[in-house]
Amino acid sequence: MRGAPIIVWSNPGNPTNEVSRALGIQRQQLRRALHRIKRAQGLKGADRVTIWNDGSVTDSQDNVLGNVYDET
């Protein structure tokens, strides 16, 4: 049984190596996926998002913006 999703990143800017390791992908893949998700939703690089360990990406109002694994 899977537990509740855990936050692996909740900051503005680009996530660190630790975040990509937690998701099991390369940092370049994570950055690329995050770029596509944020820009499609009208967010800029400096805008804060939350990345969860299931790959979900949410904004500051907890709206789901996308999933990293959909973009890799």
Add this chain to the structure above:
Amino acid sequence: MTRPNKATRQNTFATLRLSGDRLDPDRISAILRVPPTKAWRKGERYIAGQRTGTLVGRTGTWFLATDDLVKSPDLGQHLDFLTNLLSQGPQDQSDRLVELREVMVRDDLKADVSCFWHGKAGEQPPAIPPEKTKKLRSLPAEIEADFDTDEPASQAP
């Protein structure tokens, strides 16, 4: 409306996004003569991805990422693709740039272009050619660069 994501692991690409509450994705596709990577109307339910599932468009969006279409490590070629979309069409067709501007004004749309690049640690980021910046700003579009490199490998003690 979502194009399947067939992108390879490219280290550079550019995106064009048009947005606004009155945006009609079909109209934008007709002007630019290319299907979007993703597009939706305000309030429309759309499939954002297998994992993401269904989302509701908070505003109308027409989004194109060049990594689905241009296989090049040169950012300039990705920007060429976008500027060529806006260039003069065949002689019997109206200028796409003019047509798109008219729709942007009429429907109160906003355009953004973003440039993505990921390099190895210590690698220098690419330059955004000034003529491309000028062309895209004439839309008008805001241009943003998202350039970064790998983090340096940690040093052993």
